[in-house]
Structure formats: C-alpha cells, structure tokens
Amino acid sequence: MQQPNEKIQQITQLKSGVERLTLTDFRNYKNLRLEVPISPIVISGANGTGKTNILEALSFLTPGRGLRSARLADIKRIHSVSDTNLLSADTWSVAADVLKNDEPHTIGTALSKINRENIDDTKEDELRVYERRIVKIDGQKITQQSELGKYISAIWITPQMDRLFLGGPQPRRSFLDRLVYAFDLEHAKRTANFEHLYRQWYQLLKSGCNDHHWLQTIESDMAALGVAIAAARRELVARLNTFITQEPDDVFPSVRLELAGTIEKMLNNAPAIKVEDFYASNLQKQRRNIVYNDSADGVNRTDFKVYMQQKNMPAELCSTGEQKALLVSIILAQTKCQILDKGFAPVLLLDEVTTHLDDNKRDALLSKIKDLQLQAWITSTDATQFAVLHNFAQFLETTQFA
Ligand SMILES: Nc1ncnc2c1ncn2[C@@H]1O[C@H](COP(=O)(O)OP(=O)(O)OP(=O)(O)O)[C@@H](O)[C@H]1O
Ligand SMILES: [Mg+2]
Numbered sequence: 136m137q138q139p140n141e142k143i144q145q146i147t148q149l150k151s152g153v154e155r156l157t158l159t160d161f162r163n164y165k166n167l168r169l170e171v172p173i174s175p176i177v178i179s180g181a182n183g184t185g186k187t188n189i190l191e192a193l194s195f196l197t198p199g200r201g202l203r204s205a206r207l208a209d210i211k212r213i214h215s216v217s218d219t220n221l222l223s224a225d226t227w228s229v230a231a232d233v234l235k236n237d238e239p240h241t242i243g244t245a246l247s248k249i250n251r252e253n254i255d256d257t258k259e260d261e262l263r264v265y266e267r268r269i270v271k272i273d274g275q276k277i278t279q280q281s282e283l284g285k286y287i288s289a290i291w292i293t294p295q296m297d298r299l300f301l302g303g304p305q306p307r308r309s310f311l312d313r314l315v316y317a318f319d320l321e322h323a324k325r326t327a328n329f330e331h332l333y334r335q336w337y338q339l340l341k342s343g344c345n346d347h348h349w350l351q352t353i354e355s356d357m358a359a360l361g362v363a364i365a366a367a368r369r370e371l372v373a374r375l376n377t378f379i380t381q382e383p384d385d386v387f388p389s390v391r392l393e394l395a396g397t398i399e400k401m402l403n404n405a406p407a408i409k410v411e412d413f414y415a416s417n418l419q420k421q422r423r424n425i426v427y428n429d430s431a432d433g434v435n436r437t438d439f440k441v442y443m444q445q446k447n448m449p450a451e452l453c454s455t456g457e458q459k460a461l462l463v464s465i466i467l468a469q470t471k472c473q474i475l476d477k478g479f480a481p482v483l484l485l486d487e488v489t490t491h492l493d494d495n496k497r498d499a500l501l502s503k504i505k506d507l508q509l510q511a512w513i514t515s516t517d518a519t520q521f522a523v524l525h526n527f528a529q530f531l532e533t534t535q536f537a
Contacts, residue, residue: 139382143474143507149236151287151479152510153193156231160212160224162188167536171529173234175504175511179518180533186514190291190484192229193512195268196242197289198280198316198323202484207246207268233287236479240286243271281320288317288473291484292466297491300450300458304438311439312364314465315371317473317481322367329360333435336418340425351419358414361434362407365398368437375468379444382471386499387464388457389444396437441465459491463500470507483511489520498523 137145150173158167163185178186187203191210194202201210212224228245249265270277272286299306315322336353344350372392383389394400401410414433421431430436441450441461450461466483474480483504489497501523504511515521518530 139378139471139475143471146236146474146478147480147508149479150234150510151236152234152482153196153287154232154234154239156189156192156229158189158192159228159230161192161227161229162210162212164188164192164536165212165214169531171510171531173510175501175513175524175528176531177518177521177524177528178512178514178531178533179516181516184533185536186533187293187486190293190486190512190514193231193482193484194289194291195229195244196231196233196283196287198283199313202291202293202486207266211246231287235286240273241271242283242286245269281323284316284320288477288479288481289484290317290466290470290473290481291486292462292488293486294490296462297455297459299462300441300453304436307439307441308437311368311371314375314469315367317469318371318374318476319367322364325360325364325367329357329364329434332357332360333431337425340422350422351415354418355411355415357418357433358411361398361414362402362411364434365394365396365402365410365437366407368394368396368434368439369399369402372439374472375465378468378472379464382468384464384467386496386503387460387467390450390461390464390468391442391444392465393440393442394437395440396434397432398434399437456491456493456496460496463488463492463496467503470509474507474509480507480509483509483513485511485513487514487516489513489515 152173154171154173156167156169156171158164161167167189169189178189180186191201191203191205200207210227212227213221216222226246226248228243230241230243233240233242245268246266247269249267268280270280270283272282296310299310312322312326332353336350336357339350339353372394376392379389398410398414401413405413418431418433425431442448443450443453443457443461450458453461470481470483488500492500497520501521504513505524505527513521513528518532521528521530
C-alpha cells in the first residue's frame with residue numbers, strides 16, 4: 136500500500152495555490168498586483184507595512200470573514216485627505232488567478248452594497264447593514280461561499296493564536312470548527328444556523344415568551360443541528376488523532392486532541408437519535424437558566440482540549456514555545472490530512488509563525504513546508520531567518536509594494 140507521505144508527494148506534483156493576486160482599496164493597499172509562484176513566499180518588512188493585510192486578503196478567497204474575523208466595512212481603505220480628514224473607499228475587492236491541481240480558475244470577491252431601491256427602509260444606518268461580500272468563480276456569481284472550498288483552501292496561523300490554549304474556550308472552538316469546515320463544507324452552514332437559532336431562542340426567553348410549542352420547535356431544530364455539529368467535530372478529532380499516532384512528526388511534539396462537551400461525549404455511547412432527544416429535552420429544562428443570564432449547556436460550550444503526548448501535559452500548562460509547537464503540529468497534521476482527503480493542497484498563511492520557535496524548530500518547520508511542495512505565504516519582520524528557504528522561496532519586501 137502507498138504510504139501517506141508518498142501519496143502527498145504525488146498529489147502536490149500538481150500545483151494548487153494563487154498565481155496572481157490583485158487588491159483594490161483593501162486596507163492600506165489602493166492597488167496591489169502580485170505575481171507569484173506556487174512555492175513558499177516570504178514577505179518581510181517593518182511593522183505596519185501591510186504584511187498581514189496580504190494574508191488577510193488571501194484568506195478572503197475562502198469562505199467566512201477572513202483571518203482577522205473583521206467587519207467587512209473595516210477593510211475598506213481609509214486614507215487621509217487633509218491633516219484632519221479621513222476618507223474611506225466605497226468598497227474593496229480581491230481578485231486572484233488560482234490553480235487547483237494545475238487547472239486554472241479565477242476568483243473574485245468584493246464588498247457590495249445592495250441598491251437603495253431594493254430596500255424597504257432607505258435610512259442610511261439601515262443601508263449599511265446591507266453591505267455584504269459577493270463572490271465570483273470563473274466570472275459566475277455564486278450564492279454559497281462554501282463553493283469556494285472546491286477551488287481553494289487555506290489554513291492559517293496568526294499571532295493571536297499564540298494565546299489559543301490560554302483563556303476561554305470560544306477561540307479554540309472556532310479554531311476547531313474551521314478545521315472541520317475543510318473536510319465538511321456543510322459544517323459552516325450548520326454552525327451559523329445553530330448560532331442563529333440559539334440567539335432567537337435566547338431572545339424569546341429573555342422577553343418572557345412562554346409559547347411552549349414555538350420554543351419546542353426551536354429546541355428540536357437546535358438539537359438536530361447540535362448533534363450534527365458534535366458528530367462532525369468528533370470525526371475531525373478522530374481523524375487528526377489517528378494521523379498523528381500513525382505518522383508522528385520527528386521534530387514537532389505529538390498532540391492528543393480531546394473534545395470536552397456534553398453532547399460530543401454522549402455520542403461515545405449513544406446513537407445520534409437518542410442524543411438528539413436528550414439535547415432537546417435538556418434545552419427545555421434549561422429555559423429558566425437563560426432567564427437568569429446563564430448560557431445553555433450544549434455544543435455552544437464545547438471546549439477543544441489539546442495535550443502534549445510525550446509529557447501528557449495539557450497545552451495550557453506548556454511553555455510559550457511548546458504551545459506554538461503544538462499549534463504547528465496540529466496545522467501540519469491538518470494540512471496533510473486535507474491533501475489526502477481532498478486531493479489538492481491548501482495554501483498556508485503563516486503570519487509571524489517563527490515567533491517563539493527555537494532555531495531548530497524554525498528551520499524544521501521551513502524544511503517541512505519546502506518538502507510539502509505547496510504554496511505557503513510566510514510573513515516576518517526579519518527576512519534573515521529564512522536561510523533554509525534560500526533559492527527555493529520567493530522573497531518579497533513590502534517596500535516593493537509602495
Ligand atoms: N481599513 C484600512 N485602511 C487603511 N489602512 C489600514 C486599514 N486597516 C488597517 N490599516 C493599516 O494597514 C497597515 C498595515 O497593517 P498590517 O497589519 O498588514 O501590518 P504588518 O506589516 O503586518 O505589521 P506588523 O509587523 O506590526 O504585524 C497598518 O498601518 C494599519 O493601520
Ligand atoms: Mg502583521
């Protein structure tokens with residue numbers, strides 16, 4: 136049987152990634168056009184010169200709100216027109232020529248305002264609500280952003296993730312759900328629908344609604360979605376744990392992933408339909424808690440626990456550099472599993488990824504990226520750290536973009 140690494144090598148012979156990127160009125164860029172190879176790309180430059188903004192623009196080639204989870208309106212380029220006056224562009228756009236296994240496609244995305252005449256209420260404040268992101272693939276407007284996942288996939292590490300294992304579970308849950316989306320394009324829709332229902336339910340209870348039938352309908356819809364969300368998360372965790380056990384990395388620590396959530400745990404021992412019934416009746420029992428400002432137990436509270444296998448140490452008790460190495464381990468495993476499962480390579484967006492890694496781990500990570508033969512956009516304030524990629528990566532300086 137073919138080994139996973141051989142299979143990965145075979146798949147990445149065909150190139151996937153971005154060949155040309157055009158930004159218009161995107162953050163600090165009025166107009167930027169880059170032509171790049173499918174290889175590592177190191178972007179270096181001083182603080183505030185637009186390195187992360189390029190990675191953010193690339194992340195908008197995938198579904199969602201990008202790697203900063205920004206408000207769409209905040210991305211429009213702001214520029215000063217006088218000492219005291221700032222002006223904001225009307226819209227922003229990102230366009231890219233991409234390859235998916237050597238096959239060329241175009242992707243365009245932009246902030247769009249719905250015409251005034253299409254809106255009942257034409258107050259300016261209301262109008263702003265109708266700004267949304269539109270997406271075109273090969274010139275055709277698409278209505279489901281999840282379609283993008285068939286053409287390009289991106290996995291990112293950002294400096295904010297340096298604190299992923301510390302603090303509350305929400306960022307870890309979002310991180311986990313993003314890993315799931317890559318394999319299960321429906322997962323984004325499910326989590327968005329669940330959140331929408333949860334808000335609706337919460338507001339009804341807060342406003343004193345006692346329409347039992349209405350609440351019960353929402354609870355049973357939440358339970359069905361919740362169980363599907365929990366099942367998809369369990370599948371992802373099992374997939375990564377199996378891969379990491381079978382293909383341990385020689386430098387980065389082996390991680391063990393666990394889900395700490397009532398619904399995910401129940402699925403260990405009970406069929407989905409039973410768990411769904413339990414979930415719905417449990418939500419009903421928790422109606423009173425909501426009134427007293429508590430959140431309801433369920434998939435909205437799940438935590439994603441990470442352990443360093445060798446020491447059996449929870450990630451939150453590991454050192455800063457160890458935590459970064461654990462994050463890299465998860466991302467490397469996810470990257471490889473994605474290549475094997477989807478049959479094409481994701482683009483890696485690595486913002487200041489070398490921070491906290493010792494020289495040995497930094498060079499090992501860069502060598503691994505090189506060996507994977509995929510496109511990785513790597514930012515740094517210090518280009519001298521990337522000697523390992525000499526003659527292999529494209530080196531860009533933000534001063535070239537001015
Ligand atoms: N909507 C916007 N319009 C114009 N400029 C913006 C907008 N949003 C952010 N900026 C600016 O873009 C500049 C570049 O930001 P970016 O985060 O890309 O810098 P960076 O090179 O990654 O810096 P660092 O090394 O500190 O991470 C910043 O000065 C920031 O204030
Ligand atoms: Mg930055």
